[in-house]
Amino acid sequence: MEIKVVRKVLDVNDTMAADNRRLFAEKNIFVFNLMSSPGSGKTTLLEKVLARLMPDIRCAVIVGDICTTCDADRLSATGVPVVQVNTDEFGGDCHLAAHVIRRAAGDLDLDSVDLLIVENVGNLVCPAEFDVGEDKKGVVLSVTEGEEKPLKYPLMFRVCDVALLNKVDLLPHLDYDIDLAEKNICTVHPQIQVYRVSAKTGQGLDPFVDWLRARAMEKKSVARVP
């Protein structure tokens, strides 16, 4: 019974996500949906990434949390337009759904945006099931979290195009086999692109920033839908 109910919710979501995808395509906006466990370093990563992309790539962020505006406050300091979604207004949802993204996008000037980043609710499970109309999905995995996480949460890694192994600056202080972690990620999803980064020190960020920039430029160059 529970499963049938979830399917129905997901069907409604997919229809809304397709609407979002059409809207973003009309505006030539590349949309990147960034997901992870709580505390993997998404917000710190975005602070650094946005600083490197701006002003050439005009960025905007929709950030989801159950409560608080902590993340939006931090990201606003970068000068990028930020919309904070608090899912406690939507029943305390553990993910961002397509209709929530649509409403949040209404608060942005979409004609002035090349790259829209969705910072999802910290959760390695549920957000993977909800298409929000993005072009690509990414997952951040902190090296403090254990090498077996991709095997335990395979859907997340299967749906993502990019995986960021974050906090590599802590490796000297951990018993962590980063090669095994990367191997586990690739076992679950052989085509995924893996980046090893430290959002804190900036180490390894440039290749990921280049990837994002190239995707945004590509989308921008597509002839606008009349």
Place this chain on the structure above:
Amino acid sequence: MEIKVVRKVLDVNDTMAADNRRLFAEKNIFVFNLMSSPGSGKTTLLEKVLARLMPDIRCAVIVGDICTTCDADRLSATGVPVVQVNTDEFGGDCHLAAHVIRRAAGDLDLDSVDLLIVENVGNLVCPAEFDVGEDKKGVVLSVTEGEEKPLKYPLMFRVCDVALLNKVDLLPHLDYDIDLAEKNICTVHPQIQVYRVSAKTGQGLDPFVDWLRARAMEKKSVARVP
């Protein structure tokens, strides 16, 4: 619509949880539901805690993961009876529900158990909403996760009786204000008991182990329901 649906699922769960609670009371078993984000160190914590409780306190563990038996394999090595639940058999659920615990408990010899620990699916959101018939709930928060997590995920901290700030051995390598983290936990839930621990080094574990032992002894000493 979505919220109404979730309420119905939760009502069914509460009825099943009450059944579980009756069963565990009949058997004089203290049940502790341990929750956290993925990678906060629940399994390592339990390895150390079980070693300190056994054999005086007869322990058993039900461990939930979406996939794999990694955690059960590790915990079985302690000699404690372990039942692994893979929620991908139940639609990939992001939490352990009461009916799942009931089924898993059927695989244990409940007459030989004083303390049943439920290691929930790694998720700081959804498991907080599902009563499984436990006596007390606990949450593990790794000091690598950011001080503001209790404010961002308040329900988890509000429903828990115990919070464990884990991985304190990493504090010298982090920009982390553990006093602020504890303050945030207590802001959300003033009556919660906070322990600062390192599952890896064993630092600070004894007071928490003593708390668990006392709860299990208390429940054991209650006259059995005829």
